[in-house]
Amino acid sequence: METPQMTNTMPRIGDIAPDFEALTTKGKIKFSEFAKDKWVVLFSHPADFTPVCTTEMSGFATRKPEFEALNTELMGLSIDSVHAHLGWVQNVRENTGVYFDFPIIADLDMKVAKLYGMLQPNESETAAVRAVFFIDPDKKIRLIMYYPLNVGRNMDEILRALEALQIADKYKVAMPLDWKKGNKVIVPPPKSLDELNARLADDSLEKVDWYLAKKDLEPVS
Template sequence: MDEHIENPMPRIGDKAPDFKATTTYGDLVFSEYNKGSWVILFSHPADFTPVCTTEMSGFATRHKEFKDMNCKLIGLSIDSIHAHIAWVNNVRKLSGVLFDFPIIADLDMTVAMKYGMIMPGEATTAAVRAVFIIDPNGIIRLIMYYPLNVGRNMDEIVRALKALQTADKHKVALPLNWQPGDKVIVPPPTSVEAMEEREKSDYEMMDFYLAKKNI
């Protein structure tokens, strides 16, 4: 394979590339799967590998938490549907954990290429550990990339989704290390009048441009 393989990188704010794929839960069209809900699309390098098994098990054991946030999961690797099914069965037998979400069989790397998951400096035949959080309008809102040898942090993925949903609902921003229940940042004023009003408010203020409130 050419080491200079074309590898487009979708960006935050882009429409999520659509695709049709074979998965462990049947064929699906991504735009239809995404319709009306958030989606976390994530890739792993290969089936029957140790780090990937811990990660997929992590997604599976917290699947209900994602569902409760109106978020669907969908995984991907450059493996066959038969390898996926065998791995799902193997992990369920050994650990009792079922990967109860679709896993894309992307043997021809079509989806991986659309999402910039193939990074030739890391590997040309395996996807890196990518995470795309996509909103119900099909817009990419957050992207995380990890190398082959470092597992993801599931708590951070959950926190990031909650943060995005909170920011959308309340039209606010979230400070460093924000957790649900913490104060949020109010957008800075855009006029002198708004600045003066803010100075009379009960916000927690370092200065007029950095103000926090409870929600």
């Protein structure tokens, strides 16, 4: 595994996810050893026992089987103690029946939040914004989302983006606006005259123009 270069900039798409060790609700975890051969969705929330965060964490928890079906592990984070995390997990389970059965990082020293740019000073210097990092099995960051403290995330979009990344990797294609599983995908543009002529002759493609063509995929297992 590549060793990430430590800089003062936030991680970017294409970077190797910064490694760390942290105490979580599932015990101590070294990130580079977590979820081997799997994708990881690493996400932060501002604080335990808060309304929007409770709805979001409940959303991740109730839809965890959908992430598992996409070979993906969940990992949360906030700048709270592990005791606060455990109390919150139990409180939500008692009141709603929803169980946050994934590790939540206790980032009291803000080490991981700073490492991943989850602290946005103009929003808050002590609470993490609602960041989402999509990290592939090679521990490369593939997509990043940031939301402010007062706007909850969209779980459908998180799952849609995750599936789009995986299908794009598998079939070497791209996804158009508003793509959902089952929709046509965009095939790469031709890079030579031979490829251009082959495309023009391919009746299986939906051709908007020579550089923009779509196709159906076979069912994805």
